[in-house]
Amino acid sequence: MITFTHATTRFTVKPxxxxxxxxxxxxxxxxxxxxxxxxxxxxxxxxxxxxxxxGMTTRDYLTEYAAINSRLSFSEILFNYTxxxxxMLDATQPEVLEELDADYVPPAWTPAPKKxxxxxxxxxxxxxxxxxxxxxxxxxxCVLNEAVK
Numbered sequence: 001m002i003t004f005t006h007a008t009t010r011f012t013v014k015p016x017x018x019x020x021x022x023x024x025x026x027x028x029x030x031x032x033x034x035x036x037x038x039x040x041x042x043x044x045x046x047x048x049x050x051x052x053x054x055g056m057t058t059r060d061y062l063t064e065y066a067a068i069n070s071r072l073s074f075s076e077i078l079f080n081y082t083x084x085x086x087x088m089l090d091a092t093q094p095e096v097l098e099e100l101d102a103d104y105v106p107p108a109w110t111p112a113p114k115k116x117x118x119x120x121x122x123x124x125x126x127x128x129x130x131x132x133x134x135x136x137x138x139x140x141x142c143v144l145n146e147a148v149k
Contacts, residue, residue, distance in 0.1 A: 045072065113149065121147055 003012045006025035013021050050064035116124075124147030131140035 047072070116147060116149075 001012050002015050002018045003010060004018070004022065005011070006022075009025070011021050011025065048068045050061060050068055052061070124143055128140040128143045128147075131137075131143065
């Protein structure tokens with residue numbers, strides 16, 4: 001085995017491979033080009049998109065799109081529906097009209113029951129105890145059940 005040092009690296013190789021390793025070690029190190037890493041992160045073909053707003057037509061959108069991406073040199077795009085408002089942006093113009101179910105009834109809204117307070121629970125327990133003293137067990141049970149709900 002042959003051992004040789006190049007810069008800060010020590011190589012221990014077989015004699016028949018020593019010359020090949022010396023040639024590889026003699027090559028200068030690769031330099032990273034900062035411009036290459038910048039271009040990789042900032043692709044010049046990357047596209048930007050405008051924000052939608054209510055009432056925006058296709059022509060408005062395409063005009064803004066072309067202005068934002070002017071560096072890409074787009075050719076003029078012509079559409080035959082340029083003045084139509086985008087339907088997905090305006091709820092008054094549905095994109096798809098679905099068949100309505102004639103038997104559909106929307107569920108009735110019921111307010112959530114009020115949570116019992118400590119005072120109302122004490123009052124219900126007192127009332128139930130009075131009913132138990134009077135011998136009315138069924139009514140006392142109903143009062144307690146309503147208080148716990």
